Amino acid sequence: MDIGIDAKLSLLKKMLLIRSFEEKAETLFQQKLIPGFVHLSIGQEASTAGSCAALRPDDYIISTHRGHAHILAKGGDPKFMFAELFGKAAGYCKGKGGSMHIADFSKGILGANGVVGGGFPIMIGAGLSIKLRKSNQVGMVFFGDGASNRGTFHEACNMAAVLKLPVIFVCENNGYASTSPAGKMVAGGSVANRAKAYGIPGYITDGSNVLEVLEVVHEAVEHARSGNGPAIVENETFRYKGHFEGDRQTYRTQDEIHNYKKERDPIQRFEWQLREQGILSDDLAAQARHEILTRIEEAVQFAMDAPLPAPEDALHGLLVNP
Amino acid sequence: MRARKLTCAQAIAEALREEMERDDTVIIIGEDLVCNGGIFCQFRGLPERFPGRVIDTPISETSLVGSGVGAALTGMRPVVDMHFADFVTTAMDEIVNQMAKIRYMFGGQVKVPMVLWAPDGAGISAAAQHSQCLESWFVHIPGLKVVVPSEPADVKGLLKAAIRDDDPVIFFQHKRLFSRTGPAPDDDCLIPLGKGVIKRSGSDITLLTYSRMTYECLEAAQQLEQRGINAEVIDLRTLKPLDFELIAQSVKKTRRAVVVHEACLTGGFGAEVASRIGEELFEYLAAPVVRVGAKDVPIPFSPVLEQFVLPQVDDILAAVERVFKRSR
Numbered sequence: 001m002d003i004g005i006d007a008k009l010s011l012l013k014k015m016l017l018i019r020s021f022e023e024k025a026e027t028l029f030q031q032k033l034i035p036g037f038v039h040l041s042i043g044q045e046a047s048t049a050g051s052c053a054a055l056r057p058d059d060y061i062i063s064t065h066r067g068h069a070h071i072l073a074k075g076g077d078p079k080f081m082f083a084e085l086f087g088k089a090a091g092y093c094k095g096k097g098g099s100m101h102i103a104d105f106s107k108g109i110l111g112a113n114g115v116v117g118g119g120f121p122i123m124i125g126a127g128l129s130i131k132l133r134k135s136n137q138v139g140m141v142f143f144g145d146g147a148s149n150r151g152t153f154h155e156a157c158n159m160a161a162v163l164k165l166p167v168i169f170v171c172e173n174n175g176y177a178s179t180s181p182a183g184k185m186v187a188g189g190s191v192a193n194r195a196k197a198y199g200i201p202g203y204i205t206d207g208s209n210v211l212e213v214l215e216v217v218h219e220a221v222e223h224a225r226s227g228n229g230p231a232i233v234e235n236e237t238f239r240y241k242g243h244f245e246g247d248r249q250t251y252r253t254q255d256e257i258h259n260y261k262k263e264r265d266p267i268q269r270f271e272w273q274l275r276e277q278g279i280l281s282d283d284l285a286a287q288a289r290h291e292i293l294t295r296i297e298e299a300v301q302f303a304m305d306a307p308l309p310a311p312e313d314a315l316h317g318l319l320v321n322p
Numbered sequence: 323m324r325a326r327k328l329t330c331a332q333a334i335a336e337a338l339r340e341e342m343e344r345d346d347t348v349i350i351i352g353e354d355l356v357c358n359g360g361i362f363c364q365f366r367g368l369p370e371r372f373p374g375r376v377i378d379t380p381i382s383e384t385s386l387v388g389s390g391v392g393a394a395l396t397g398m399r400p401v402v403d404m405h406f407a408d409f410v411t412t413a414m415d416e417i418v419n420q421m422a423k424i425r426y427m428f429g430g431q432v433k434v435p436m437v438l439w440a441p442d443g444a445g446i447s448a449a450a451q452h453s454q455c456l457e458s459w460f461v462h463i464p465g466l467k468v469v470v471p472s473e474p475a476d477v478k479g480l481l482k483a484a485i486r487d488d489d490p491v492i493f494f495q496h497k498r499l500f501s502r503t504g505p506a507p508d509d510d511c512l513i514p515l516g517k518g519v520i521k522r523s524g525s526d527i528t529l530l531t532y533s534r535m536t537y538e539c540l541e542a543a544q545q546l547e548q549r550g551i552n553a554e555v556i557d558l559r560t561l562k563p564l565d566f567e568l569i570a571q572s573v574k575k576t577r578r579a580v581v582v583h584e585a586c587l588t589g590g591f592g593a594e595v596a597s598r599i600g601e602e603l604f605e606y607l608a609a610p611v612v613r614v615g616a617k618d619v620p621i622p623f624s625p626v627l628e629q630f631v632l633p634q635v636d637d638i639l640a641a642v643e644r645v646f647k648r649s650r
Contacts, residue, residue, distance in 0.1 A: 060396070093429030103428040110395055111428055115419050121388020122420060128377065128389055129396040132349065152415075155382035159389070162380060317430035318465055320488035321515075322563070 001215045003053075005279050009288070011053055011210055012274065015045035015267050016292045018069045021078055022241075024296050025068065025085060025099075029245045034085045038099045040241040041069040046266030047172045047205075047235035048073045050213030051140065054221045060108045060126050060139040062119035065100045066172075066239075067112030070142050075107045078296060082303035090306035094313065108137075116177075117143065117150030120169075124156050127165030127230075138166040138224045146177025148191040160230035161198040168220045171234040172207065178243045179251040192234040200230050207235030208266040211273070238264070328506040330471075330499045333478035334364045334439075338401065340510065341485045342372050345399060348485055349375045351390055352403030361405055362441065362500055383409050387416035387438065391424065394436040399485060406452050407442035407494060410459075421490045422465035433488040437481070443496035443534055443584060444632055450620035453628075455533070455585035460492050461562050461594065467491040467515055468561040472536035474504040476559055479513030487515060496534040496584075516563035520572070524554035527578040527642055530569060530595055532558040535582045535633065542638035551642065561591055566598065573599055577608040578649065580641045584632060587615035609648040612641045 003011075022040045029038050041048065044066075052061065052073035063070035071081060076092070084091030085099050092102050103111035110126060113119045123141040130137045147153060148171055160167045171191045175182050188194060195202025201223060205216045213235055220231035238260045242249045274280035328336070342348045350365060356378045359366030369376040379386050383404070390402035404410060410417060417438065425434055444453035460466050467489055471477045477495065484491040521536060522543050529539040536557045543553040554572050558565060573579050579599055581592035592613035599611050617631045 091429070093427060093431070096429050097427050101427045103431055105395075105428075105431045110392070111424065113420075115415055118415060118420060121385040121416055122392035122395070124385050125389035125392020125394070125398075125400070126396045127392070128349075128351070129393040129398045132374065132393075133397065152384050152388070155380070155385040156388075159380055159382055159385045163377075318426045319467075320425070320433050320435075 001218065003214070007053070008274060008279060011049055011214070012267070012270055012280070013288055013292060014049040014053070014073055015210065015270065016288060017078070017295070018045045018049060018072050019267060020292050020296045021068055021072055021081070024300060026241070026245060028085070028300070034099070035087055036098050037244045037246070038085070039066040039244050041066050041239065043240040043260070043266070044069060044172055044174055044207070044237045046210035046213055046270065047207040047237040050210040051142070051170050051217045051233070051235070053214050054218040055140060056137070058108055059137050060110050060123070062110045062123050062139070062141045063102070063112035064119065064142055064144065064147070065112065065114050065116070066144070067100065067102060071102050071104065071109055071112065074109050076102065076104050076109060078299035079302040082299050083306045086303050086306070087308065088303060088306040089309040089313065090303070094317070095309045096317070117147040117152040119143065120152040120156035123167050124159050124165060127160060127167040128163065130166055136225060138168060138221055140168045140170055142170050142172060144177060145171060145173040145175070145182035145186055145191060146180070148186060148194070157194070157198045157200070157230065157232070161200050164227065164229040166224040166227070167230045168217065168224055169230060169232045170217065171232065172237050173234050174237050174239040176239070176243065176251065181251070190234060192232050195232040200232065202232045202234070204234045204236060207237030208264040208269060210266060210270050326506040327503050328474040328478070330474045330477045330495065330502050331362065331364050333474040334481060334495065335367065337478045337481040337485070338365065338368055339371065341482055342368065342375060347397060348399045348401065349377060349393065350401045350403060351377045351379060351386060351393070353379055353381055353386070353405055355403065360403060362497070364500070365403070383412040384416055387413035388420065390436045390438065391416060391421050391434060394434045395424065395432055399435045401437045401439055401485060404438060404440040407440035407456055408451050408454050410440060410456060417460070418463050422463045426465055434490045435488045436490050437484045438490070438492045440492060440494050441497045442494045443498055444621045444628060445498045445534070447623055447625055447628060449623040453621035455494070455583065457494055457561055458585060458589060458591045458594070461591060465490065466562065469493045469515060469559065470532040470561055471495070471559055472499065472533055472557050474502065475507040475511070476513055476557070479507055479511045480515065480559060483512045483515055486512070491515070494533065498534055513559070515560045516565055517560065518556050518558045518565035518568045520554060520568070521557050522553070522555040524552040524576065526552045526576055527580065527645060528554045528556060528572040528576045529580050529582060529638065530556050530558060531582040532561065533584065535584050538633070538635050539582055539638060542635045542642070545635065545639060546642060551646070553642070569595065569599065570603060573603050574606045577606055578645045579611045580614060580638065580645060581611065582614040582633060582638055585615055586618045587613055588618050590615045608650055609645045612645050614638055614641045
């Protein structure tokens with residue numbers, strides 16, 4: 001599948017945007033400018049950017065506690081995201097959601113869910129609704145290796161399969177459910193393997209290869225959009241940071257992280273590929289980085305300058321008809 | 323001409339049929355709907371009338387409720403059939419963390435117009451896992467509306483209003499009231515959520531109740547009349563939002579109140595009503611508010627055990643007596 005030069009460069013920029021956003025979020029968190037906690041996706045950029053590149057703007061996604069990347073990949077605005085991380089009134093959720101609960105319904109982002117495995121059943125409903133409205137959309141629900149062990153995953157896979165819903169289950173297997181290795185917690189060899197039980201396609205990708213992810217997810221999306229029902233795609237990926245910022249990571253070695261970065265960093269790998277193909281030059285790479293960093297700096301400035309909500313705003317927005 | 327009569331089961335079917343005809347986005351999701359018309363046959367006729375809009379699901383309550391949430395977020399107005407209210411326990415995350423919170427948590431970007439229809443209540447020897455009244459759990463969760471009707475006309479009017487409401491509603495339908503008959507309302511008669519109704523006027527004491535216990539309270543009021551006590555009976559109909567204005571008007575007049583529900587006593591909704599009356603109407607009260615509820619055990623199977631656990635008319639009479647004994 002050749003997606004063309006522009007699409008490749010835009011994929012690269014998307015991955016750079018995700019990484020820059022996450023690195024900035026990490027710094028701001030360490031500076032205690034972000035309350036609560038943050039879960040970063042650094043290292044997983046190819047999985048997320050590649051998966052979302054297979055979607056139409058009106059398709060739905062549901063994200064997770066490690067959700068910044070999904071929101072950005074589906075077109076979320078870093079300005080409103082940073083404002084939300086700061087708890088500002090200008091944030092996506094007016095400061096009521098925070099890092100784990102960003103949504104942008106205008107872009108088909110049905111929200112990041114703080115409950116591990118909380119998104120599956122909701123996407124089943126979106127799938128039903130797509131079918132009833134005959135809108136030819138699809139829904140993509142992101143999850144980790146840990147969530148694949150929840151009952152919600154199995155109920156949703158079964159229900160999506162029997163009702164032939166246009167839902168793609170995208171597992172970003174980063175090797176650890178919080179602190180527990182996937183190898184010790186996921187029975188059956190892989191998450192994608194479980195697709196067999198539901199009679200649906202299951203794919204495994206090298207989740208650090210963005211073009212491979214895109215190609216495979218595209219196939220799953222077209223399968224779903226053509227009315228053939230759901231599929232599971234498992235992107236084997238890796239997170240460079242802890243489960244949350246501040247995680248001491250006693251469950252793994254620094255070598256493991258170092259080696260992955262050196263050999264399989266998704267952004268570096270893609271840049272090498274693009275250079276080999278003569279698409280990316282030093283100038284173009286520098287220009288792309290500059291463009292992204294400027295966008296991030298502007299977004300942070302916007303969020304810093306934005307006012308906090310009034311305390312009594314906490315009482316608004318619960319019900320449509322109180 | 324005699325007024326048309328209606329059972330609660332018919333009221334449910336009529337409400338759904340009328341709302342599904344009025345609005346294409348209204349759908350029903352649940353188990354055993356298409357082949358059986360619902361476990362209590364309450365949806366009979368609807369699958370044929372609205373093909374594709376009455377959706378059978380596997381026995382997956384988590385996905386069932388979650389799919390209601392997802393459908394509501396993307397333009398539909400789902401009615402989700404819980405089969406038995408007891409099974410909410412298998413979908414608590416979807417109800418408490420998702421359905422109730424999504425609008426608020428996402429800063430009001432979206433609405434969640436769905437009805438969780440949950441047949442509750444004891445009295446049919448369905449034992450501990452098919453008989454509970456769990457309304458007080460959900461009253462405690464900001465973001466949910468809780469409806470507990472008693473008579474057919476209210477069932478119809480409230481269900482129609484709940485379907486049209488843009489917020490998530492849990493609609494508890496007492497199982498023993500399915501065959502209960504009452505006068506049919508006019509067509510398209512909507513009853514706003516959050517409005518109670520005086521079922522019987524009185525001046526000496528207020529019996530605050532809802533769902534099946536409304537009928538027990540009316541029976542108790544009749545017996546009290548023979549003892550010279552004129553009881554007012556209020557059917558709250560909706561617990562959240564609560565019609566406290568109506569409660570206050572009545573209690574200011576009668577100066578005495580008993581709260582009656584079928585749910586077990588400790589931590590029940592009666593505690594909320596009693597404490598609120600105490601906080602806001604203390605100076606009007608002639609005596610402390612007394613609560614009547616089921617005994618604090620699971621609902622047992624054997625009819626003799628079950629009836630012993632459930633509140634009876636005699637328990638209501640005894641509570642009223644206690645109130646009068648302590649009146650100043």
